[in-house]
Amino acid sequence: MTNSVPIPLQPAPSTAASSCGGHCADFTIAENLCQVLSNAWVNAEYKHLVLKAPPIALAVLPGQFFHLNCPPSGNDVPYLRRPMSLYRVSPQDCTIEFLYKVQGAGTRGLATLEPGATLDAFGPVGQGFTLPPQARHVLVLARGVGLATMAPLAQHAVQRGARVTAILSARSPALVMSEQYLRSVGADVIVVHDQDGSSDIAHIEKLVRERHAQLPFDLLTTCGSNRFLLALQRLGQELDVPAQVALEQLMGCALGMCFACVRPFRKSPGSETMSYRRVCWDGPVFDAQETVTW
Amino acid sequence: MTNSVPIPLQPAPSTAASSCGGHCADFTIAENLCQVLSNAWVNAEYKHLVLKAPPIALAVLPGQFFHLNCPPSGNDVPYLRRPMSLYRVSPQDCTIEFLYKVQGAGTRGLATLEPGATLDAFGPVGQGFTLPPQARHVLVLARGVGLATMAPLAQHAVQRGARVTAILSARSPALVMSEQYLRSVGADVIVVHDQDGSSDIAHIEKLVRERHAQLPFDLLTTCGSNRFLLALQRLGQELDVPAQVALEQLMGCALGMCFACVRPFRKSPGSETMSYRRVCWDGPVFDAQETVTW
Amino acid sequence: MVDMSVSIGKLTLQNPVMPGSGTFAEGMAKVIDLNGLGAIVTKTITSDLREGNTPPRVAELRNSTLFSIGIPSKGPEHYLEELVPFYRNYTPPLVASISANTVEEFGELAARLSVPGVAAIEANISCPNLKKDGQAFGMDPQATEAVIKAMKRNTDLQVWAKLSPNVGSIAVIARAAEQGGADALVSSNAILAMAIDIESHQPKVANLMGGITGSATKPILLRMAYQAAQAVSIPVIGCGGIATAEDAIEYLLAGCTAVQVGTANFISTSAMPRVIDDLQAYCVRRGITRIRDLVGAMKVHEAKLLEARAGL
Amino acid sequence: MVDMSVSIGKLTLQNPVMPGSGTFAEGMAKVIDLNGLGAIVTKTITSDLREGNTPPRVAELRNSTLFSIGIPSKGPEHYLEELVPFYRNYTPPLVASISANTVEEFGELAARLSVPGVAAIEANISCPNLKKDGQAFGMDPQATEAVIKAMKRNTDLQVWAKLSPNVGSIAVIARAAEQGGADALVSSNAILAMAIDIESHQPKVANLMGGITGSATKPILLRMAYQAAQAVSIPVIGCGGIATAEDAIEYLLAGCTAVQVGTANFISTSAMPRVIDDLQAYCVRRGITRIRDLVGAMKVHEAKLLEARAGL
């Protein structure tokens, strides 16, 4: 993965050094006070949040995330922020978007936000996906909310001239999210599901091998589950293609300060020496061959 | 004050012993789940809350109070309940009413209640006013929110055939609350205020002596301020009339359990021996001659 | 049906829920059915009559309260003449909490209260020891052991030791109380705390310091109860920040045989009945037939050594 | 204009606000202007390289958090080569926090870090003493004094002792640190606590126990800071649950010369700048010209004896 470049979605915002004693230029992360444009249910469990955001937030890269200051609601008083992957950024419209599952105190609070409300979105933070230069074919493998994390990568890779094959897995066809959105950004979408057994991991690996035979992948990506991670480790070695995985862990600060969000990693691919790395700061996207299941 | 009777506004609710293993009849206090009928601003600082309440709550006596479970609102999360005097009870309509000043976390939460909402009003608790039998003339002296506490006594005394002289003190005539309400229940209302100096304590004492000369008072009552307490102690001794005062103190339980709400009292009128009593359980209404300023 | 009973030595409680001393009084009988409780614990009394601390005695904190009551006490006479007969109308065992200035006084007061109608005596050893520079008995293992021993010599009733959390090692004090012959431990009393009004510059309770109680303290007092339970083989009764069945279950899992509910009684008089009902519902949902099977059932994480991960 | 400066011995801080060790890192420089801080305190390091505790390492509690990080450490080399040069780009004095397994190691590590660019060394004595049954140094007055003495012998820099709150008497430890030659005390580290998931029956952090930090702990740690400040004549730096200027003012009134902000940095990176601004605004509103005039300015309630009330 030498020769790779982190993905710049657009140039960093130009900030007037004069207004802040010359330090502004260093400030690439902020507590962005965003305005809620919409916050609608996608299905029974997921909501789609669209925010009007200031320039620092718009510099977010695929795979990066924000740490959201979820509002209290009733007896829910979230104390820490909650990490949420970028689902979509539109620098022209000054918007950032999230796709989230409502499950606990934080996301229940998020779900109460009405258009016009203010949300403090801390970020962008984290190391996103690293697209090899002149990438021609990228695999995106995702299930459930994992999609939120992968969508910006798909969009970006297409914009950079690569073909994107997105394999979306779900319990049933009805539960697949963002299929239309991914098609609209130009990805080739394959839906697999549990009902007809097409989401079986052997079947997915077969699909990947077939597509690779047609046009070799330069990058394999996934997020979340151990099952997909193991598949990508196998496929990456077999096909000799770099593989990256976006991980999650409970977080404190999301700024590399508290060391709460660590997971174990191999010091290098194949190494037996293990070391903890911070998901928020060293990731959330990691080389799949250095990642271990948990 | 021997020969006095606690004021029964109406008979205790008859409860079917069978439904609760024979213990129900002992349950005279409850966490009453009340329905908000209205909660309107009276002026810039005070709100008037009307609740539809279950039978146990309707047995409340003048001078008693409820301990309200104020809802959280935004970052305000009141932990303890807040004591609030009965302002009015209407057993026929099944309503209880409060008049409260919005000042801190608890009352700010109360202020957010919309009609239809549920409020848990614990009570009725406390020892209310004790009206001498065959009382013919009762003085009610109040300022500010003190009125809330005194209003039910005025209403009740009139119903019991007594004349009630209510002296309402305020910074300016515009700030006098409940004047109309007290007149409507049949009290003679005298408004005194700071602007023309009529609220001066010497002037108030003069008014009381004059009215006493016309028709002797059987009971002098007030609440809150040290100034009024001292006036009633003097007048009570001079005119040889019992005097009662409703007091406040920060509370924990409002059920006589925590001993947080104590204030010092003389063991008996004139005694030099002091002892703490619980405002919530031994009061909030006390014999003015046993009460000391704080 | 769930068997909700638990045993503290030879004493069987119909369920593991009782009030904490000082957070319950006769008034409660006007609101809830006292016969539903596992036991009844009364406010600490002393032999001498006391008025308690100067008000203000309470300040509200976030999810907690700061109380500085002192031990106002009407003495043993009042207890025997008023409270014992009152609680004799109810079925749960009555636990009398006592405090004293010296070891001997603890023994004498225990003897005085050993009457029919009292099932156990709880020693509140968080009070200052007059013979030892005013340091609380409960901060000193020798004094703790001596107090419990003096009480055991003077009564045939069960003796419970209510520990102070204001110590470096609660295990040391727990073992001292067990050594002294305590039949059970209560872990624990309130944590010493303070708050200052930044406008008046005055402490929020007149006594400067008070005990912080209520939900916010649970993670600390749960740890202490766990450490106490690990240290002894007598039953430990958990106390601190319990307001719901979930809170009570944490204490049971950590090794407590029963629980005391304190400040939550002030916030909702139905706290204890609700904890009992919800404990039962939890057991039903989880297929637990005897609540005592939850006691100490915490499963610690397997130690996954980082190095071992390399093999995965 | 308000004079916001405070002095810790010969060290003058432009304002009394700094981060707590372990709650701040280089990432913060991408968000706020570090030059606005009173000082910069870095995460504790040890001589040996350490990975820290098994995850999960954090659980959210009400108004607080349970962290169980351990002391992951990249060692002194990394500190000298990476962190010291990094923070040399900023003006506030740099305070290096260290920990060790033995008294001698504390001394050696202090010597190692005594380089230009480091202004003071903070001893995190909440870690277990390998030579004394693993009891934390900070729970033992002798060990505390020995650690500070060893450090003072090995460095000319200021030595701050960061006290553990998990003790019976913080005054005793505070005096021991002063006796050992500490230039200042930090009161205090996190309180030991635990939480159990009632569905899985597992502890919420893998290490079973962790430190409870954040707002909910303030009333307890404020009390400890007050007791420490009462016990010594060196400056005390208050720490625990500080998120707002109001919190900081309480600590100043209780006798602390400066404050450390910990968990609040995780909730809002602007916590420290806001505390500083709001402290200044408070002083302006109250006509206070020097913030150090607030230090120890608490006014205790007059003791109003109940008997004296009879005369009123």
Ligand SMILES: Cc1cc2nc3c(=O)[nH]c(=O)nc-3n(C[C@H](O)[C@H](O)[C@H](O)COP(=O)(O)OP(=O)(O)OC[C@H]3O[C@@H](n4cnc5c(N)ncnc54)[C@H](O)[C@@H]3O)c2cc1C
């Ligand atoms: C880098 C990153 C990106 C993420 N992106 C998204 C996203 O785009 N959409 C989305 O719906 N979710 C995302 N998550 C997960 C999201 O942060 C959690 O669902 C959320 O914090 C839950 O908060 P809560 O208060 O609603 O639930 P809680 O009450 O805190 O928890 C509810 C359940 O969720 C689990 N949980 C909480 N936090 C996490 C976490 N950080 N990782 C995994 N499980 C957790 C808890 O253990 C619990 O079982 C992301 C997490 C990370 C670390």
Ligand SMILES: Cc1cc2nc3c(=O)[nH]c(=O)nc-3n(C[C@H](O)[C@H](O)[C@H](O)COP(=O)(O)OP(=O)(O)OC[C@H]3O[C@@H](n4cnc5c(N)ncnc54)[C@H](O)[C@@H]3O)c2cc1C
């Ligand atoms: C028996 C009794 C009857 C009461 N009846 C009424 C009433 O009818 N209408 C009404 O408006 N208020 C009444 N009060 C006062 C009312 O309880 C307080 O105003 C209320 O608790 C304030 O709560 P908060 O959360 O809004 O304010 P907080 O933030 O708690 O406090 C705001 C301010 O009010 C003061 N305060 C808080 N509680 C009390 C208290 N119990 N007594 C005196 N001052 C207090 C605080 O010290 C602070 O200065 C009564 C109090 C008692 C004890």
Ligand SMILES: Cc1cc2nc3c(=O)[nH]c(=O)nc-3n(C[C@H](O)[C@H](O)[C@H](O)COP(=O)(O)O)c2cc1C
């Ligand atoms: C107002 C009040 C008074 C108390 N009085 C006593 C007491 O007299 N004796 C005692 O042992 N504990 C006393 N306690 C401590 C409680 O019994 C209990 O140990 C403590 O409040 C922690 O539990 P909680 O968080 O559930 O309130 C008192 C607590 C409060 C809040």
Ligand SMILES: Cc1cc2nc3c(=O)[nH]c(=O)nc-3n(C[C@H](O)[C@H](O)[C@H](O)COP(=O)(O)O)c2cc1C
């Ligand atoms: C994630 C985390 C890591 C910490 N690491 C250290 C540390 O390495 N050394 C230390 O002395 N204190 C450490 N602390 C303690 C803090 O410096 C501080 O004393 C404590 O959190 C209390 O302050 P707070 O309530 O403001 O967080 C840590 C605290 C947290 C939350």
Ligand code: FES
């Ligand atoms: S969440 Fe704090 S280091 Fe990652």
Ligand code: FES
């Ligand atoms: S408020 Fe608890 S005794 Fe009065």
